[in-house]
Amino acid sequence: xxxxxxxxxxxxxxxxxxxxxxxxxxxxxxxxxxxxxxxxxxxxxxxxxxxxxxxxxxxxxxxxxxxxxxxxxxxxxxxxxxxxxxxxxxxxxxxxxxxxxxxxxxxxxxxxxxxxxxxxxxxxxxxxxxxxxxxxxxxxxxxxxxxxxxxxxxxxxxxxxxxxxxxxxxxxxxxxxxxxxxxxxxxxxxxxxxxxxxxxxxxxxxxxxxxxxxxxxxxxxxxxxxxxxxxxxxxxxxxxxxxxxxxxxxxxxxxxxxxxxxxxxxxxxxxxxxxxxxxxxxxxxxxxxxxxxxxxxxxxxxxxxxxxxxxxxxxxxxxxxxxxxxxxxxxxxxxxxxxxxxxxxxxxxxxxxxxxxxxxxxxxxxxxxxxxxxxxxxxxxxxxxxxxxxxxxxxxxxxxxxxxxxxxxxxxxxxxxxxxxxxxxxxxxxxxxxxxxxxxxxxxxxxxxxxxxxxxxxxxxxxxxxxxxxxxxxxxxxxxxxxxxxxxxxxxxxxxxxxxxxxxxxxxxxxxxxxxxxxxxxxxxxxxxxxxxxxxxxxxxxxxxxxxxxxxxxxxxxxxxxxxxxxxxxxxxxxxxxxxxxxxxxxxxxxxxxxxxxxxxxxxxxxxxxxxxxxxxxxxxxxxxxxxxxxxxxxxxxxxxxxx
Numbered sequence: 352x353x354x355x356x357x358x359x360x361x362x363x364x365x366x367x368x369x370x371x372x373x374x375x376x377x378x379x380x381x382x383x384x385x386x387x388x389x390x391x392x393x394x395x396x397x398x399x400x401x402x403x404x405x406x407x408x409x410x411x412x413x414x415x416x417x418x419x420x421x422x423x424x425x426x427x428x429x430x431x432x433x434x435x436x437x438x439x440x441x442x443x444x445x446x447x448x449x450x451x452x453x454x455x456x457x458x459x460x461x462x463x464x465x466x467x468x469x470x471x472x473x474x475x476x477x478x479x480x481x482x483x484x485x486x487x488x489x490x491x492x493x494x495x496x497x498x499x500x501x502x503x504x505x506x507x508x509x510x511x512x513x514x515x516x517x518x519x520x521x522x523x524x525x526x527x528x529x530x531x532x533x534x535x536x537x538x539x540x541x542x543x544x545x546x547x548x549x550x551x552x553x554x555x556x557x558x559x560x561x562x563x564x565x566x567x568x569x570x571x572x573x574x575x576x577x578x579x580x581x582x583x584x585x586x587x588x589x590x591x592x593x594x595x596x597x598x599x600x601x602x603x604x605x606x607x608x609x610x611x612x613x614x615x616x617x618x619x620x621x622x623x624x625x626x627x628x629x630x631x632x633x634x635x636x637x638x639x640x641x642x643x644x645x646x647x648x649x650x651x652x653x654x655x656x657x658x659x660x661x662x663x664x665x666x667x668x669x670x671x672x673x674x675x676x677x678x679x680x681x682x683x684x685x686x687x688x689x690x691x692x693x694x695x696x697x698x699x700x701x702x703x704x705x706x707x708x709x710x711x712x713x714x715x716x717x718x719x720x721x722x723x724x725x726x727x728x729x730x731x732x733x734x735x736x737x738x739x740x741x742x743x744x745x746x747x748x749x750x751x752x753x754x755x756x757x758x759x760x761x762x763x764x765x766x767x768x769x770x771x772x773x774x775x776x777x778x779x780x781x782x783x784x785x786x787x788x789x790x791x792x793x794x795x796x797x798x799x800x801x802x803x804x805x806x807x808x809x810x811x812x813x814x815x816x817x818x819x820x821x822x823x824x825x826x827x828x829x830x831x832x833x834x835x836x837x838x839x840x841x842x843x844x845x846x847x848x849x850x851x852x853x854x855x856x857x858x859x860x861x862x863x864x865x866x867x868x869x870x871x872x873x874x875x876x877x878x879x880x881x882x883x884x885x886x887x888x889x890x891x892x893x894x895x896x897x898x899x900x901x902x903x904x905x906x907x908x909x910x911x912x913x914x915x916x917x918x919x920x921x922x923x924x925x926x927x928x929x930x931x932x933x934x935x936x937x938x939x940x941x942x943x944x945x946x947x948x949x950x951x952x953x954x955x956x957x958x959x960x961x962x963x964x965x966x967x968x969x970x971x972x973x974x975x976x977x978x979x980x981x982x983x984x985x986x987x988x989x990x991x992x993x994x995x
Contacts, residue, residue: 363434364537366522367427371416373514374451377507378412378577379405381458384503386574388462391845392469392852396571407566408575413548414558415580419454421545423447428541430534435524448515452508454579459504461578463497466843467785468666469857470920472578473585473684492751492786560584560921561935569922569935570853585684590691591981594937594974605971608979609987611898612891612905618707619893621866622831623700624767625777625885627675628811629668629784632840633661633859634851635808638875641846644801644809647816648835648861655833655865656872658880658906662858662915662926663839665882669722671838672779674882676700677731678901679985680916682976688723693730698900698986700886701775702732706897710734710771714763714778716742716754724779733777737766747790749782755790756782756811760818764825772827779838782814783807804841828867832892834885835863854951855924855931858917864892879913879926880906900987902976912968916976924951925972927965937973939966 386393386401396404417424426434426443433439461472494501551558563575597605633639637649638659664680665671673679673687677699687693701711712735713728715721719738728736739745739753747758754762763778770776787807793799798809815835822828837860840851850856862880866872872892883903891905904911917924925932931943931951942955942962955962984990 362522362524363428366518367424369518369522370447370515371420373518374416374420375412377455377511378458380507381455382408382574382577385462385465389465392466393571393574396574404567404571404574410551410558411563411576411580414551415577415583417545417548418583419450419579420447424541424545428534428538430531430538440524444515444519448512452511455507455511456504457582458578459500459507462503463500465573469842471573471576471581474582475685476582496786564935564940569933591683591977593981594977596970596974602971602974605967606975608900608902608975608990609898610887610901610904612887612894613896614894616894618896620707620773621893622773622827623775623889624831624833625675626833626835627672627777627779628835628837629780629782630804630839630841631783631808631837631861632844632851633861634844634846635805636861638861644805645812647812651865652863654873655863657875658862659875660877661860661862661880662855662917663837663860663882664916665839666842666857666919668838671882672724673727675836675885676777678883678886678903680883680902680976681918682980684921688727692980695980695983696986696989697731699731700889703890703895703899704775705732709773709775711775712737712766712770714776716759716781717752749788749790751786751788752781752784756780757814757817760814761821764818764822767827768825780811783811804844831866832889833865834889835865836860836882836885849950855917855926856949858915858924876906878906878909879915879928881915898987900985900990912965914968914972916972925969927968930962930965932966932969
């Protein structure tokens with residue numbers, strides 16, 4: 352039978368085209384919701400600019416829509432009689448609704464997720480979904496906090512199913528064309544067009560995430576790409592590619608990762624306690640030039656050495672911990688701990704100090720296995736791991752992340768009494784994390800009256816105060832170096848001056864070195880400092896007698912350029928001395944004078960010899976970082992044994 356439609360535009364084609372158009376429309380609706388709800392992060396984007404970005408987004412939407420729906424399009428346009436049968440259309444319809452609904456869920460979920468990572472979700476979110484302790488257990492808290500996200504999912508899912516049903520009603524397939532050749536031509540042309548859309552055009556290489564930078568600044572890329580596109584294309588970033596800015600000889604002249612801070616003085620085998628505070632951005636402390644929520648930490652900073660110009664090398668905890676303990680910065684979407692390079696031999700504080708007779712322990716009150724901290728602790732050389740299971744009392748469980756900071760810090764102190772001296776011990780707190788709940792007894796307190804991260808920071812600071820009061824009379828206390836820092840800044844922070852909430856300011860953290868009764872370790876060091884400098888600075892201060900591998904350098908070493916290597920969503924904010932270089936991947940698309948332009952508003956139009964030298968420092972660092980990770984040269988032993 353021949354249907355009464357136009358010769359080429361059959362109802363099969365109409366139905367398929369309308370459904371694809373519906374999916375594209377829903378992506379734009381979600382994009383608009385994403386923009387409106389997160390508008391505080393895009394307050395520079397006016398109506399006309401949003402329209403421009405939305406127009407450019409169509410290219411990325413078409414790419415992912417046809418990539419996801421290519422099987423649907425193929426089977427919908429097959430030139431056979433049975434494709435009009437109800438059972439066939441039922442299966443096809445179910446497949447169409449299911450696959451696209453999953454994509455919509457991820458896209459909508461990013462509305463609530465974005466403020467905490469400042470990027471679209473990438474493939475690493477699939478690792479999170481696979482970890483029961485990190486996802487299923489947190490679902491109730493997320494449901495309460497982001498109820499509107501689930502509401503949007505429900506409403507749009509209903510409208511999507513309803514609209515799909517309406518399209519089916521408007522494009523009846525009761526009469527079927529038997530012109531096989533015509534429908535074969537339509538199928539071939541449509542598949543060819545689909546492939547063109549998937550690759551994003553006729554350009555040499557298929558469209559990638561970084562193509563969005565051709566039409567927008569990095570900060571606006573989340574308004575152009577959609578989440579399924581970001582997830583799909585981030586799978587391609589699982590492996591690093593070696594860099595060749597310099598020859599091996601030239602590189603060795605630029606940077607040497609083998610550090611040796613031994614001196615004529617014998618090693619001071621003091622205890623070392625590293626306290627890593629969850630989300631303690633610099634802006635919440637007394638050195639941040641804003642309202643301080645850390646009165647105790649501020650008082651402690653007045654008694655120790657503060658690196659007031661410090662930056663995190665990470666934007667999430669799973670990267671911040673390796674940066675502090677092993678000097679490994681965030682370098683790819685997937686955390687080092689779960690990446691294909693996780694088994695690389697590394698030089699880390701516990702393994703290095705073990706050579707000098709130290710015992711070591713790692714404490715985190717979260718459910719054992721959270722973010723694979725237990726795996727990393729073992730790999731870094733810690734002798735013991737203490738988590739929620741070792742604490743053994745869920746009466747102090749916060750219901751979301753783990754044991755409240757105050758009781759777990761006291762548990763930490765008691766356990767240190769039992770450690771063989773000298774010891775190196777690290778604790779990572781957790782109460783200053785979303786949802787910023789408080790334990791019983793704080794309901795009517797001034798801390799309870801605070802909002803969001805400020806409440807969590809204030810509680811953790813009070814917990815820190817209680818911890819120090821409980822240990823100040825311990826026998827090991829006066830012979831202990833305390834290093835206090837943060838895993839990263841709180842990425843969803845608000846800052847009226849627009850520094851701590853964007854660009855490199857997002858990575859600003861406090862770093863404090865404090866040793867009771869050591870007057871030489873006091874004051875404020877304003878030189879540029881980064882998390883990966885913590886390990887060499889500790890070893891320098893102790894007069895560690897052996898050489899070791901480190902990407903960073905000691906904060907007491909002024910012989911080489913200071914830098915801060917920060918990356919989020921494969922976009923770099925690297926500061927070398929007074930200049931900041933930004934760019935996607937390995938490129939440099941802009942240079943800024945940080946001292947004159949800390950919010951990075953004015954690109955420098957000319958590059959003089961000093962800037963070029965700073966760029967060389969950055970390129971040498973990145974080449975060393977990537978190539979040593981790829982080649983498994985992240986320790987003194989492997990680097991020297993495999994280097995020419």
